[in-house]
Every structure is written in structure tokens, then in C-alpha cells.
Amino acid sequence: xxxxxxxxxxxxxxxxxxxxxxxxxxxxxxxxxxxxxxxxxxxxxxxxxxxxxxxxxxxxxxxxxxxxxxxxxxxxxxxxxxxxxxxxxxxxxxxxxxxxxxxxxxxxxxxxxxxxxxxxxxxxxxxxxxxxxxxxxxxxxxxxxxxxxxxxxxxxxxxxxxxxxxxxxxxxxxxxxxxxxxxxxxxxxxxxxxxxxxxxxxxxxxxxxxxxxxxxxxxxxxxxxxxxxxxxxxxxxxxxxxxxxxxxxxxxxxxxxxxxxxxxxxxxxxxxxxxxxxxxxxxxxxxxxxxxxxxxxxxxxxxxxxxxxxxxxxxxxxxxxxxxxxxxxxxxxxxx
Ligand code: GLN
Numbered sequence: 001x002x003x004x005x006x007x008x009x010x011x012x013x014x015x016x017x018x019x020x021x022x023x024x025x026x027x028x029x030x031x032x033x034x035x036x037x038x039x040x041x042x043x044x045x046x047x048x049x050x051x052x053x054x055x056x057x058x059x060x061x062x063x064x065x066x067x068x069x070x071x072x073x074x075x076x077x078x079x080x081x082x083x084x085x086x087x088x089x090x091x092x093x094x095x096x097x098x099x100x101x102x103x104x105x106x107x108x109x110x111x112x113x114x115x116x117x118x119x120x121x122x123x124x125x126x127x128x129x130x131x132x133x134x135x136x137x138x139x140x141x142x143x144x145x146x147x148x149x150x151x152x153x154x155x156x157x158x159x160x161x162x163x164x165x166x167x168x169x170x171x172x173x174x175x176x177x178x179x180x181x182x183x184x185x186x187x188x189x190x191x192x193x194x195x196x197x198x199x200x201x202x203x204x205x206x207x208x209x210x211x212x213x214x215x216x217x218x219x220x221x222x223x224x225x226x227x228x229x230x231x232x233x234x235x236x237x238x239x240x241x242x243x244x245x246x247x248x249x250x251x252x253x254x255x256x257x258x259x260x261x262x263x264x265x266x267x268x269x270x271x272x273x274x275x276x277x278x279x280x281x282x283x284x285x286x287x288x289x290x291x292x293x294x295x296x297x298x299x300x301x302x303x304x305x306x307x308x309x310x311x312x313x314x315x316x317x318x319x320x321x322x323x324x325x326x327x328x329x330x331x332x333x334x335x336x
Pocket of ligand 1: 113157160239243265
């Protein structure tokens with residue numbers, strides 16, 4: 001008597017044949033997905049596709065139209081090595097070295113935070129605030145305006161500085177970061193998108209290199225402190241500062257906690273310490289009606305809102321929610 005295989009299905013435990021490398025595209029996809037599923041990696045299908053695309057140097061359309069195409073042993077090996085690293089928690093973006101932000105592709109390394117979609121709200125708010133006031137020309141005379149002066153504090157990958165320079169062709173951008181390796185990544189991203197000539201990269205804590213200097217005197221690499229000068233030149237200052245509370249480290253996903261740079265994540269014991277210093281420095285640097293736009297941590301809106309005191313000239317303070325309904329971006333204007 002013969003039994004159909006189906007009768008044995010539940011009795012046979014699923015096995016992963018780890019040592020037989022996949023020999024074609026479809027087998028590679030299946031193997032990668034199986035391993036990441038067993039490792040309980042979220043979005044394991046997408047992760048497998050991205051890693052296979054990277055290993056093969058092909059796009060998604062090619063992969064799904066070449067399921068039977070053979071994969072050479074060296075490529076299969078490289079792909080499985082990436083899968084193994086993802087299975088132990090390394091983010092896909094560090095494995096493939098890139099992440100999209102604002103429709104632009106950014107190089108990312110473990111020296112920089114991976115740009116998040118939430119941070120695109122910061123771009124929207126900043127551009128909307130600038131757009132409200134006819135920034136490209138003088139509305140009354142029609143004459144071109146002087147260069148817009150923009151600063152991005154803690155630029156990381158440079159995603160905000162580069163996307164703003166890209167959107168605002170008449171802007172000069174000052175991008176700061178305390179990390180030299182991060183600034184190198186940011187500089188390559190600026191070059192990649194053709195805006196490196198208009199971005200000055202400064203290694204410093206928050207805005208400290210700019211606080212006593214005339215931005216028009218700053219070279220691409222060096223700050224020239226010139227205390228006593230009027231430093232209030234900035235039309236726009238943006239920042240996605242490190243805002244996670246040290247005490248919350250244990251609550252983070254391991255992808256974030258074990259792989260992203262801690263200097264980009266943690267803002268002090270409660271996470272809001274950084275904001276006070278940043279807001280004080282920004283107040284010295286913004287011109288009359290200058291705009292400050294900050295990304296907020298998931299529970300920091302109430303605390304940060306209180307730091308914008310009308311007695312210090314802050315007006316027009318508004319908070320924007322992200323798509324998950326979390327207060328994500330705070331924008332304010334300074335009246336001098
Ligand atoms: N400005 C970068 C970003 O928005 C880096 C932010 C950070 O390192 N905290 O992704």
C-alpha cells in the first residue's frame with residue numbers, strides 16, 4: 001500500500017539544509033527567506049530581496065524575471081554570508097550600504113544613523129515654512145534674494161543637509177557633526193548629489209563652531225571664530241538630534257541598539273538634555289524671522305515645547321504629527 005507524501009507532512013520536522021548553497025535565483029530567494037524567517041527577522045521577504053539584489057548587482061524586476069538563472073557559487077556564498085549577518089541583527093541598510101531619503105539615495109555606514117522616513121516630515125515642515133514667505137525672490141521688487149543660510153545640526157549621513165541643498169538651489173548649508181567619520185559619509189553623499197560646493201562641513205558639538213563666527217567667513221573645512229561679529233545670519237536651522245533617553249536603551253530593537261552609533265541615538269539620561277543647548281545656540285544664530293525645525297522623540301513634545309519661551313522671542317511654535325500620530329516635528333520662529 002502506498003501513502004501520499006501528504007500524510008507525513010506534519011510528522012517530518014522542517015529542516016534547513018545549511019550547507020547546500022542555492023544554485024539558482026529562486027532557490028537563493030527561498031533559502032534566504034527561510035533562514036531569516038527562522039531567525040524571526042521582521043520583513044524577512046523584503047530583506048532577502050534587497051540582499052540578493054545587492055549580491056547579484058540586479059534590481060527586483062530582474063530577479064523575478066530570472067528565477068531559473070543560475071547563481072555562481074561565489075555569489076551564493078556572498079549572499080548567504082549577508083543573510084547570516086542579517087539573521088544576527090545587522091540592519092539591511094548597513095549590509096547593502098544605502099538607504100533612500102527624500103527620493104535620493106544615501107550611502108550609509110555604521111558611522112551614521114540610518115535615515116528614517118519620519119525625518120522626511122522635518123523636510124516638509126521646513127520647506128512649507130520657507131515657501132510661505134516667497135524665499136526665491138523679494139516679493140515686493142521681484143529681485144533675487146541673497147543666499148539663503150541654512151544649518152543642519154548633527155548631520156549624520158547628511159540626509160537633511162543634502163536634501164535641503166537639493167531643494168533650495170540658492171541655499172548655502174552648514175552641516176555639523178561631532179563625528180569625523182560621519183562627516184566623511186555626509187560629504188560623499190553631498191558629492192553624489194552634486195551639492196558639495198554649497199555645503200560646509202564642520203566638526204563640532206551642535207552649533208558651537210558657528211556660535212562665535214561669521215558664517216560668510218567659514219571655509220569648507222575650517223571655522224574662523226570672530227567673536228563680537230553679528231552671527232545671526234541663519235534663515236533656517238534644522239536638526240534631528242540624538243533624543244533617546246539612555247535609560248531607555250534596553251527598550252530599543254537590537255538592530256538599533258547594537259548597530260547604530262550611540263552618539264547619534266542618545267541625548268542624555270532623559271533624552272531632552274540636548275534640546276536645551278541646541279535651542280539656546282540656535283537663538284543666537286537665527287536672523288529675525290529665522291526658523292528652527294527639530295525632530296522630536298516619541299514622548300518629548302511636551303517637554304521640548306516648554307523650552308520655546310515667548311519671552312525669548314519664540315513665536316509661531318507648531319508641532320506636526322507623523323503618520324503614526326506621534327508628535328514628531330516642532331517648528332518655531334524667532335522674532336528679534
Ligand atoms: N540628521 C541625520 C538624520 O536625520 C542624523 C541624525 C542623528 O544622527 N541623530 O538621519
